[in-house]
Amino acid sequence: MQDDRTLSTARTLPFSPEAIYAAFASGSVLASWWGPDGFTNSFDTFDFVPGGKWLFTMHGPDGKNYANTSYFAALEPAVRIVIRHDCAPYFTLTVGLSPVEGGTLLTWEQAFDDAETAHAVKAIVGSANEQNLDRLTRALGRA
Template sequence: MTTFKTSRHIAATPSAIFAAFRDPERLARWWGPDGFTNQFKAFEFQPGGKWVFDMVGPDGTIYPNESVFTRIEPDRQVTIEHLCPPHFSLTIGLEPAPEGTLLQWTQTFIDASVASAIRHIVEPANEQNINRLSQEVA
């Protein structure tokens, strides 16, 4: 098992950040690395709910995604299980902080060899994703 972790202070309240996640139109604007767009097919924002979408790369390549929301705590945490390859779980934690919110992004891959093979993509992509979220809530 391999876990990638990053944290960031964001100058917005936990509720403002959570709102950018629960609203599919807003989420589609910021989800993913730089240059990617999203086409949501299903977005059931509740524990056990499906999240099915295509990420479209800058070159037009379509990356199908299917996840399930496994835990949702309003203004505190969202956890998803990514059901299609590469398999991982992602927890986004939100903690109130004097500057706004301490966001903790924890992505765990069960297969360490998969994580190792895509580390060079995952680490910068996660940072870009958080940058885009920060811009969305600014």
């Protein structure tokens, strides 16, 4: 944890910032990799513009469905994606993309609205975010 409410990870991916940004910008590509291992997604609304809504359901490997309401708070092509998760647990995800030798340094900062929630989900979210990045890497490798 970076502070009492922000969970962070970073990874260098062997892809350009443009390719990674495109994996967020395409609803069909994003649906193929978003979430931890075993999850699938159904997107109801995907408006990839600043302020655009993203309404979707994550289908868990346990058969449960998890409705999500988000919006794209800020989008800077090939630089930064800010997603506001507007249902419990409330958080803002900032994905940074910086070109480095051999690819892109991707930073993933999930700032929860309160420290209590951040600490309650820390054990689950940390490994889930790493799985999410693994899935992103595999999706980009297939492209």
